[in-house]
Amino acid sequence: MSEAEKYDHHLIEKKWQDKWSQDGLYVTKDDPKKDKFYCLIEFPYPSAEGLHVGHPRSYTALDIVARKKRMEGNNVLFPIGFDAFGLPTENYAIKVKKNPADITKDNIERFRTQLKSLGLSFDWSREVVTTDTEYYKWTQWIFLQLYKKGLVYQSEMPINWCPSCKIGLANEEVVNGKCERCGTEVTKKNLKQWMFKITQYAQRLIDDLDTVDYLEKIKSQQINWIGRSEGAEVSFKIKYPRLAGNKTKHCLIVHGVSGHRRENWFPWLKNVLQEEGWQVGVPDLPATDHPVVNDWTKALMDSFSDVSTIVCHSLGAPAALNLIQETNREIDQLIMVAPVNPLQDWKHLNKEFPHADWDAIKKFADLKFDWKKIKQNVRKVVVYYSDDDPYISPESIDFYKKHIPEASFKLLPGKGHFNERKGIIKLPELLDDLIPSVKIFTTRPDTIFGATYLVLAPEHELVEKLKPEINNFEEVEKYIKASQNKSDLERTDLAKDKTGVELKGVKAINPASGEEIPVWVADYVLTGYGTGAIMAVPAHDERDFEFATKYKLPVIKVIEPIIVHSENQPHPEIVANKSVFAGEGNLINSGKYNGLTSFGKLGAKVKIIEDLKKLGLADSSVQYKLRDWIFSRQHYWGEPIPLVHCEKCGIVSVLEKDLPVELPKVKNYEPTETGESPLAGIKDWVNVKCPKCGGKAKRETDTMPNWAGSSWYFLRYTDPHNDKEFASQQALKYWTPVDLYNGGMEHTTLHLLYSRFWHKALYDLKLVPTSEPYQKRISHGMVLAEDGKKMSKSLGNVINPDDVVKEYGADTLRMYEMFMGPFAEAIPWDTKGIVGVRRFLDKVYLLGLRAKGLGVKGVDEKIKSLLHKTIKKVTEDINEFRFNTAVSALMILVNEMQGARKIDKITFEKLLLILSPFAPHLTEELWLQLGNNKSIHLESWPKFDPRLVKDQKIEFVIQINGKLKDKCLMPADVTEEDVLQYLEQSSKIQELIADKQVVKKIFVPGKLLNIVVK
């Protein structure tokens, strides 16, 4: 082939790209008569670097699918847009001191030119850009709908904070625990954040995966990320430490003036405490003889000589204080429920309690409390009060706050005076003070007898609560502070030893065995998951084992592996010899559960929980690793969150008619010192009138994350110019769900999950017709650099697609990207390999030139058959995304056609048709040169003839003991008899089996005959 016979890609490609655009060849109209096919690529982020050689790989692949689908008669939607908000642009803007909006505009322009040079059949008329106000107006509108639905809330959350850049970082900006930009170790900072309740959808996000067609590994990644685990919450009671020794558990309950009603709330407490082995004294005194009088006090102390705890209610409170003062006895804890201020004027209550001795009560006012003395005698004071108590005013509580500031004051809203007539008010909180307990989450309740200690996360609230009981509180506090200051990296570094500290003086009771076990605080237990506390079973959990070994805590084996002797199982001794056995098995050392299996419907897992449930000590529980979605970003370049903080009304939505809340232009994009968004500094933007009351208000200055705009862009494509709705119901009904969605594996957790959640929320609001956004999801492999590493600017190994297009043409680039390897796998780029596909296209071109002179009919049967086989193969390969083998099939056909003696125009045209999705420019050029007057891309996809695909004659294989020994040409439907007959005449085979004994013969129709000899 000479130079002249090579085609000029510059000329051809530009010509057709312009023509197609002029003719609107790829503009899609909604057409209910045609079957729709919605084919979607992840829209790119228009970075300053421009397109990278990885983009065309997936775009071409889906372009091929889209083109084929069109030829098959579908109405195809194949749109394109840009996901343009986000940090890289903001950072770049700060660096070059330009407006991110201007930078974005330039970048998109560059991307458009590049994308257009590839001959992709996008419908550019539907282009969507997330940073356009017409687009983000609707992102904000949807946010408001979700806000109104109660899916959005505000919460103080620790965010990643770079102390050097003074900036909040998104998770994806933290690389190995360090700031992506400056390399400083990232710490945590508490900031109020807007959150999405994605956890509410956790179960549905798992369940509905059954209704969609995703690659298995994508499904499993989603399921893993959501991380459902079934288990149980079990309460471990804390042993009240001061009672452990010589003291008896003795509680005195002192009621108020309404002594006749004390049964309204005392009995339950009395019962519970008695069940726990406490002695309980409730002075059963007539109301008229209320215990203010010193005589009574003395009598009381005589009869209850060893009281460790006093619970008092209402007027019982000053009485109890008086009691403590007068008797000068040490009390462990004093719990005051709705305590009365003794200085209060009680006259107005005379009528309500006519039987009370008001003369005696009035003496309260005369009491002189010696607060110092009282406080010396009581170790711990707890005060419960309510916000709607008709008898106890806030001033009463202030009285106690003034005199006993050390007490813990607990407001329980809506409890009234804690003595409602209608029923008994139970105060589990109070019980927690008397008999505190730790709730733990476990997936292995069957190992509970092996729980030799408890571990609390450092942030666990019980630590503070047990403060008076902890003998080494200073040490504990130091540990907690230290672990809070640790960076995430340090805290999750598995290589480092686990650390922890024991709460000395505190013991917990194993509810199954009744054993006393120590309680530790350690940061290998996470606050955010489960209950923030675990029972440690060192014999059957690696982490617990490691910790127990370090701190010399007991290890009790309670599960024995079931020994099954089977060749297909790992050897049982290997399992048995491990110090930690985390599998299932039979129970030992577990009291009455010994001998049960750990698993199964009748196993210990179920049985133990059932039994503990009856005692009110356990409950089945399902936990998810998935956390709520932190939706706030303290950055400039994102959609403003359309909320307003009003001094009077609190948080108020921006009115729909006032959307979009536009990003103001500012001079400085640098984040602020405080971690607030740069928007906070723009006074005339921040200060607004409240949409509700018209009063003073401030705008929310946080912006949305990138994931917002990309959660619903595919909906906008269906109706991109609608200014009344985000998309019309009609368009949504016709086009959704997306039939085929391709993207990178790196987006299968975050983007895909967020987007599915967002869509489900819209579905619940009846704003979209389907509960799942994407019917099918596939994923492409990365294009690696020639050295096999990731392409990156810093390594200087990036290949620019523009250079390839310039030198070899878009068709060549497209075909090479398809040919390089399996679509789903990462493949290194090989510039040398490109010439192979270019040579192939040159061959096609040459064949085309020759074909012009050919007759309409007359072709070798062999070529005809191969053509039909190739049509079949290419059709199937595109359906299965096996583009590499489709290309190779096309190459084989072209090689054969080149060497063929006889070939006709129709055969060549069919080749062009099946090649056209891969190389749209060249095939269009040749198609029209051959005298056709309509674009090849408007033609139908050719069908193969099944008769021609089947070979008449086949190469039949003769094996001896499975090894190939001979081949012979046979009719496709050859019988065993015919083959055997052939064998008898074959001297070669006869020789080979001459001195052997033929055991049997295996005949596989249409394939082979295997002779088994000895």
Add this chain to the structure above:
RNA sequence: GGGCGAGUGGCGGAACUGGUAUACGCGAUGGACUUAAAAUCCAUUGGUGUUUAUCCACCUUGUGGGUUCGAGUCCCACCUCGCCUACCA
């Protein structure tokens, strides 16, 4: 540590439900064309051995076992690499 996936020539890779391993492409070698080079075309190209008339034999899909008439493909163990994830009880 967990999850998923992959190991096939000098290289990228192919092989449908177990049935001819190495398709297709790159590279390499030799030849044709050319003053020469490029381009193009033709031939060869997994390894070893033997023979050189190119016939033949044996070996070969990370390693070691197993199932089977037959294993790149299925099972078990191990090794290596990649991606995602990370103390989730």
